[in-house]
Amino acid sequence: MHNDSLTRRDFLGRAAGLSLAGVLGAAGAFAQDAEKKKKRDDWKQLFNGKDLDGWKPEGKADWKVENGMLIGRQGPGNAPGDLFTVEEYGDFVLVVEYKVQWPANSGVWFRYVDANTAYQADILEYKDPVAYSGTLYCPGRMFLGANLDPSLEKRDDWNTMKIRCEGEHMVITLNGKVTVDVKDNAIPKGRIGFQIHPGDEFKDMQFSARKIQLRAL
Numbered sequence: 001m002h003n004d005s006l007t008r009r010d011f012l013g014r015a016a017g018l019s020l021a022g023v024l025g026a027a028g029a030f031a032q033d034a035e036k037k038k039k040r041d042d043w044k045q046l047f048n049g050k051d052l053d054g055w056k057p058e059g060k061a062d063w064k065v066e067n068g069m070l071i072g073r074q075g076p077g078n079a080p081g082d083l084f085t086v087e088e089y090g091d092f093v094l095v096v097e098y099k100v101q102w103p104a105n106s107g108v109w110f111r112y113v114d115a116n117t118a119y120q121a122d123i124l125e126y127k128d129p130v131a132y133s134g135t136l137y138c139p140g141r142m143f144l145g146a147n148l149d150p151s152l153e154k155r156d157d158w159n160t161m162k163i164r165c166e167g168e169h170m171v172i173t174l175n176g177k178v179t180v181d182v183k184d185n186a187i188p189k190g191r192i193g194f195q196i197h198p199g200d201e202f203k204d205m206q207f208s209a210r211k212i213q214l215r216a217l
Contacts, residue, residue: 042215042216043213043214043215044213044214044215044216045212045213046085046192046212046213046214047070047209047211047212049065049068049069049210050065050068051065052064052065052070052083054085054086054087055083055084055085055086056083056084056085056086057081057082057083057084058081058082058083058084059075059079059080059081059082059196060075060076060079060080060081061073061074061075061079061080061081061082061083061196062074062075062081063081063083068210069208069209069210070083070194070207070208070209070210070212071206071207071208072106072194072196072206072207072208073196073205073206073207074196074198074202074203074205075196078198078199078200078202078203079198080195080196080197080198081195081196082109082193082194082195082196083193083194084109084112084191084192084193085191085192085193086191087191088189088190088191089110089111089189089190089191089192089214089216090111090165090188090189091165091166091167091216091217092163092164092165092214092215092216092217093162093163093164093214093215093217094108094110094162094163094164094165094192094212094213094214095160095161095162095211095212095213095214096108096160096161096162096163096209096211096212097158097159097160097209097210097211097212098123098158098159098161098207098208098209098210099154099156099157099158099159099208100123100205100206100207100208101204101205101206102125102155102205103125103201103202103204103205104123104124104125104197104202104205104207105123105124105197105199105202105205106122106123106124106194106195106196106197106205106207107120107121107122107123107124107137107194107195108120108121108123108161108163108192108193108194109190109191109192109193109194109195110163110165110190110192110193111165111187111188111189111190111191112190112191112192112193113187113190113191115139116139116140117139117186117187117190118138118139118187118190119136119137119138119144119170119184119187120136120137120138120195121134121135121136121137121161121163121172121180122134122135122136122137123161123207125150129142129143129146130146130148131143131146131147131148132146132147132148132149132150132152132153133147133152133153133159133161133174134147134152134153134161134172134173134174134177134179134180135147135172135179135180136170136172136180136182138184138186144180144182144184145172145179145180145181145182146180147172147174147179147180149177149179152174152175152177152179153174153175154175158210159174159175160174160175160176161173161174162174164217165217166217167185168183168184168185169182169183170182170183170184192214194207194209
């Protein structure tokens with residue numbers, strides 16, 4: 001009887017220990033899942049829909065906020081210009097909802113250091129070589145990856161461009177379709193911005209953005 005009693009106590013003690021370990025393990029897994037979800041949901045709104053707080057214009061293009069939208073147009077004499085974030089970003093997912101008035105030559109700068117050191121997700125129609133919006137441009141190196149399908153972009157409606165940068169890996173998605181998937185380690189970090197190109201042929205161009213949000217990776 002004595003030995004049987006010890007066996008039962010040992011069994012019950014071990015069972016209780018295993019139950020506690022299971023509870024703690026489940027709690028830890030839940031906490032990890034919650035933290036991952038928080039990180040996924042931790043989007044930063046780069047544009048507040050009211051003013052250009054957090055942004056800095058360069059050049060002579062005309063940038064303003066109208067009806068909750070960021071609007072960019074050429075300046076006097078078809079002058080070009082850019083609008084950049086004050087902060088720099090390295091690894092991130094950037095989502096921009098935009099539309100343009102054509103003909104247009106614009107784009108989303110990212111990891112921008114200076115005019116010769118940057119990447120741009122183009123918004124354009126290029127003929128030689130052929131390239132459409134969603135193409136990846138790098139000053140001095142031309143296109144690192146090109147979108148050859150003009151039908152991906154809606155000409156008279158809003159478009160969603162997503163740019164994912166993680167280390168050397170960069171992916172551009174236009175309206176849910178991947179247009180560029182490349183690796184390049186030339187520029188690890190920089191500002192985000194938008195471009196208004198010069199030229200009389202683009203005098204009626206208007207770039208509009210209603211959502212600009214970023215999640216750091």
